[in-house]
Amino acid sequence: MRYIPHTPDEIKQMLSTIGVDSVDKLFNGIPEPLKMKEQIPIPGPIHEKELLELMEEMGNQNINLAEGKNFIGAGSYYHYIPTAISALISRGEFLTSYTPYQPEVSQGTLQAIFEFQTLMCELTGMEVANASNYDLSTACAESVLMAERVNKKQKVLVGRSVHPHYREVLRTYFKNLPTEIIEIPFSKNGGIDTDFIKDNLDDSVSAVLLQSPNYFGVIEDLKPIGDIIDSKPALFIVATAESMAYSVLTTPGDVGADIAIAEGMSFGLGTNYGGPYLGIFATKQKYIRSMPGRLVGETVDKDNEKGYVLTFATREQHIRREKATSNICTNQSLCALMGSIYLSLLGPNGLEKLSLLNMHRLQHLQKLIQTRKSSAIKFNGPKFNETVIELSLPAKDAVIYMLKDKIFSGVDLSTHYPELDRHLLVCTTEMLSGLDIEVYAERISKFL
Template sequence: MRYLPLTDTDRGEMLAKVGAASIDDLFVDVPEEARLRGPIEGLSMHMSEMAVERHMRALSKKNLAAADAPFFLGAGAYRHHVPATVDHVIQRGEFLTAYTPYQPEIAQGTLQMLFEFQSQVARLYGCAVANASMYDGSTACWEAVAMATRVTRRNRAVLSGALHPHYTEVVKTMAKFTGDTIADSLPSMEATPDNAGLIARIDDETACVVVQYPDILGRIPDLAEIAEAAHAKGALLIAVNTEPVALGAIKSPGELGADIVVGEGQSIGVGLQFGGPYLGLFAVRDPKHVRQMPGRLCGETVDAEGKRGFVLTLSTREQHIRREKATSNICTNSGLCALAFSVHMTLLGEKGLRQLAAENHRLACKAADRLAQVPGITVLNENFFNEFTLRLGRDARQVVRNLADKGVLAGVSLGRLYPDHQELGDALLVAVTETTSEEDIETLASALEGELA
């Protein structure tokens, strides 16, 4: 039985209240070509359970899974080995919920896990306080910008051209509703990040400067230099990290002067999963900013008997306080993904994370050296962790498509990320992790040699 509690009269009153003539008016912002105009093609209106399973299995075989081909995709989502222990723990009955419990008296284990998760993120980012996770890296990036405008009482954000364009678009979309000014640009296709150009864009009205570390081209910017310039103008530095494994090899953003550090936690404990769910990380370097943080924090306390306990605290979300007073209106806690992150990080430990980072970098250097030998290819980067940019001298999108047809997932073309900018069309972003074999590297090099000949 379908559950439809609203009558036509109810719907009519609701539409009138928001000024819409029909329900279709609520979807005007969805592009016409993205709207479903009828039943899904290939599925009849009535099928048996077994028939549906058979049909869905056939559809799934059209996918090329990351583990079934040489895989070099990155650009914010990375293939890493996730130990079987992670899945075992997160599927235990006492943990299997994707949401934060509100009843601390029956959820001490989950709250303790989140407390420890916060401690891990704060240590990883070089910050004083981290929250109990967010949706994903891109929305965490916007939340950081919104927080900076509250702290500085300014409304201009300067975005590095080398910030992931999807993160940039999320920030710009949200800023339409807040009136904040977003100053963005395109990435400079140089071997090293254009710190001087970014610093020149900071003025006395700037609330924050947003820098990706490592950036969208895989380069590692000098955060300390940018932090000094931002602070001189009274602005905050927001560092965005999409590959947390990198922080096992390079200095933490907080250590280099970043005021707010956000990022994507998917690399640790969370699989690629066709794009989600993922895990947003958020931390601040100075404890004085903690009350302006979005989301929720888990705190440690003692009960009436003096025993250690854990509670949700500083829950300044719109469902807890008046919407106009909330520090966030879009964030939540990705509890199950946070648990996966915490379990994997616990299994690694500091030494294991450093070893994992070293292996990623070793294989990436080996891949860059081999691909640089392919005629027609130039490696852009001077410095990188496990991701670097190639210039192919021809449309990288077509190269990626051709190699995918041959069973090689060669990387992410900048033409796909920046479809309106032809000058970036020959650039290919290649990611290498511990799951990449030396045979995979040779397969990619041979495939590119054949494609570019």
């Protein structure tokens, strides 16, 4: 959208039309003490060359992940992005597309979304997937809302080992709703407390939401939990922050999940200052009419040629608000396209090899840490590409110390888990070499 400033005469005419004699009068509702009396100190105009140099200078104040060694994960994973992705999504028909309301002129976009849905069903082992949510945090909230639509209950059990940011978003969604959110503690091995689920799962529970691998990197044993939940009205929601793990772990569909949600940023999106990301949302066929978002379906036209259309679109802008299954309206198809291209480039075998490489990198790190202090790995449950290291000093001190060598050492867990004030959440991906991991182990040993 172009910005066209108003001339003084145009401003005067508009103010006259609404019966106001100055722009300041439009802000009478703001108390005087809150208004700035002086001009904002913005420098005057400069020419293009100086502007670009200024922006570059400001940008250089940021720390670029490519300039250091990144061991931070926690829902934002640093993976290699094939150059083909940026080339393909930069095509005008993809980059500028919005909701494909007119299928006759949107077949390419619709097919891309349909292929994404198919890929997500294959990854999750579920029967149907939508055309994405904002990210996993919103998918968590939308999945609980969906469960309440299905079984008309308003109590949810949520693992405390679910990403704390996702739980914050969940609480924000339900702040003014009667839904009761009960957090499930984690056990000594970092996995979920199954006994707590057994003791608190009754017919009043709408959903049980667990993350695997969980926030601490531990892979949950979900099949027995799925069997327990199956005997109750509650829906079983399985969340995955590192969706790359799908290629080597048992799928949510195979452990009895009713809803599978995930963060798809690992599939070619990059860290991007925390977004935009890609919320994956899949479920069983029988719940399709309660699922948020939209679905693209494959059909044939009057000439029996294959075509694609919006099959379900139950957002508030499509139907009556009180009947809508979601009021998230922003189109995520560009992010979904990036994920589809990434998965198509790697293929099933390539994705599995990459996932195993991530796992092997973590195993290498854990062995090096344990040779220096056998008890330094906090949780002994199985892991994918993240682990928790127990330190003898505050984790924030280790983060500052390692940053001097441009090593982004991990996430200080004390912010969200006060009882883990000397613990660091560490991640390894294919972007780290064996030597990088050895250097890290040597540096962090100062704090073990």
